[in-house]
Amino acid sequence: MITTLLISSDLNSSTQFVQGLALCTLGAIASPEMSRDLAGEVERLLKSSNAYIRKKAAVCALRIILKVPELMEMFLPATRSLLSEKNHGVLITGVTLITEMCLQSPDMLAHFKKVGVGFLISLLLSNPKNSPTHPPVGFCSAMSQVFM
Numbered sequence: 001m002i003t004t005l006l007i008s009s010d011l012n013s014s015t016q017f018v019q020g021l022a023l024c025t026l027g028a029i030a031s032p033e034m035s036r037d038l039a040g041e042v043e044r045l046l047k048s049s050n051a052y053i054r055k056k057a058a059v060c061a062l063r064i065i066l067k068v069p070e071l072m073e074m075f076l077p078a079t080r081s082l083l084s085e086k087n088h089g090v091l092i093t094g095v096t097l098i099t100e101m102c103l104q105s106p107d108m109l110a111h112f113k114k115v116g117v118g119f120l121i122s123l124l125l126s127n128p129k130n131s132p133t134h135p136p137v138g139f140c141s142a143m144s145q146v147f148m
Helices: 002-011 016-029 032-045 051-067 069-082 088-104 106-115 118-126 137-147
Strands: none
Touching (some): 016 032, 051 069
16 A cells, blocks of 8 residues: 555656656556556556656556556557657557557457558558657567557
8 A cells, every 4th residue: 555655656746757667666566456546647647748758658558457457448548649659669659558458358459440550550660750769670560460
């Protein structure tokens, strides 16, 4: 209980590095109960204006849904904004989160196929000028196999 309160206060810190460390810690050590308690904070940070925080929050959300799959629905609205991300680091972590959601739930797979993820693959392959980071080609081919 004390650990949950400490991580919660760090998630609400005004310093991005404290928030990032709290997200990493939560993803690494959270129990299912702690994940349930703090999933709302992670979902809020997925919508942050800071790309560093969005990337860390996407990884943390991935680890949360691996531990507590029923929390997947909570992260669905925030994933839509991750698909239109210009920062490739955030985009790749967002796609990784979405991929895991699709692997765990046929309903999520149907949802994301309906949304049309094909443009995402072409975005990853065609325009490396959006960000100084570039996605690996093997990652792009793996994504096309999952979503196509």
